Amino acid sequence: MRKFVAQKAKSLLSTASSHRLTNPHHHTCSSSDYYYYTSRLARLFTTTLDSSSSSMASSNKSTPPVTVDSLNPKVLKCEYAVRGEIVSLAQNLQQDLKANPGTHPFEEIIYCNIGNPQSLGQQPITFFREVLALCDHPTILDKSETQGLFSADSINRAWEILDQIPGRATGAYSHSQGVKGLRDTIAAGIEARDGFPANPDDIFLTDGASPAVHMMMQLLIRSESDGIFCPIPQYPLYSASIALHGGTLVPYYLDEATGWGLEISELKKQLETARSKGITVRALVVINPGNPTGQVLAEVNQRDIVEFCKKEGLVLLADEVYQENIYVPEKQFHSFKKVSRSMGYGDKDIPLVSFQSVSKGYYGECGKRGGYMEVTGFTPEVREQIYKVASVNLCSNISGQILASLVMSPPKVGDESYDSYFAERDGILQSLARRAKTLEDALNSLEGITCNKAEGAMYLFPRIQLPNKAIKAAEAAKKAPDAFYAARLLNATGIVVVPGSGFGQVPGTWHFRFTILPQEEKIPAIVTQLTEFHKKFMDEFRD
Structure with missing residues (x-):
């Protein structure tokens, strides 16, 4: 098209010029001829431009600015x-x-x-929902009718929590790690569970456990040469997150014949294979109790896993969101933090991240999006980077933060809700x-x-x-x-x-x-x- 227009324009200009040159004494005639040919030239360009614009518009309409082929390939690789x-x-x-x-x-x-x-x-736990309702609508706390509708301990707990929240507003932003008073409560609950100290500054409250997992993957994965150990079978959040952040999933297979056992020999074999391919394995994911497999690790097995991570310089990512869901009397839950501390490893000896969520357990508050990660064993410089990533997300939702604190600090003996709470939980x-x-x-x-x-x-x-x-x-x-x-x-x-x-x-x-x-x-x-x-x-x- 461009070649045709150029040739046509050249021909018209040549004709117009030749008319002026061959008729120098007939000014009227030659000016008219020149005007005729230049007008045709102008129309030619206008018609061509209109046609070109129309063609371009048509082309733009037929090719969207965003197609599947133009998306981030990491997103395309991700599956859930x-x-x-x-x-x-x-x-x-x-x-x-x-x-x-x-x-x-x-x-x-x-x-x-x-x-x-x-x-x-499944019905929500009454005590949890009463406290949430009172925190979200604090004006009813002072009304006389409230005493007959809500338990005394839920009213007291709501006052305690609201006093910890700036402005007593559940609709306001909090500290990027979560409300300090709620983190104090969670740390106290962890300490009561494990028998070892817990620091509120190690707690990062998140919208469920999933954002915490994404955060750690984002921090640990630098390129495809970085690998994350994951159990197979695994919860697809891990494979999806690794793909999104551009890393490599390094599989270790659970042994179905032994009740989905985690064998250290399998970890060693897969680590050696990964390193032979030039992959730097950064962390080990352990899901306990298991998803989708439902097994509960024995404490002796956990100790072997801790030693393996210590020896190989791996971050231990402990998915412990099902810690309340134990169904057989011969098994019980032990957090990896408790196990590592009982082995003599302190806060600075092994990098460990424990994930917890209000979505599972007996509470099942999936839609409230509450959870946390407890981060220990990292240098102050690395901690600053973790906090920076948390700050980018501003904060997790306040209702989820409140629920996370309630899960780790339920009613106690002597509280009005104690009997009904435990009846609901155990049921x-x-x-x-x-x-x-x-x-x-x-x-x-x-x-x-x-x-x-x-x-x-x-x-x-x-x-x-x-x-x-x-x-x-x-x-x-x-x-x-x-x-x-x-x-x-x-x-x-x-x-x-x-x-x-x-x-x-x-x-x-x-x-x-x-x-x-x-x-x-x-x-x-x-x-x-x-x-x-x-x-x-x-x-x-x-x-």
């Missing part, structure tokens, strides 16, 4: 299976159920994909233990399925031996075999589970994660639906 394809399918089915009742072989979607207790009917935990056992037994009764005991947390992670015919059908559908099974289960029953491939697993094995959170009265019906589906599935794809 807990809210992935199966859940999207479930949400579409849920909308269809509302719009067209009776069109599916089930009446509701049962979300067994995520640890979201209250969405499945929830005992029911979860019964649900775990019922589902575990049901899964182990099914053909081709084996399921380890759920010692803690909120999940079962059964292994499924799929027939070759089913595996080939999955390949034809371009799905992982366990994702194929999960999709078929959803379409037949409305039960949502997460394929094991989203958590990582030993190659050639297939699993799915199943929460134990549906309310206890619904468990028998879920077992019946699952059993009937599985039998039909195995019969359909039997080799």
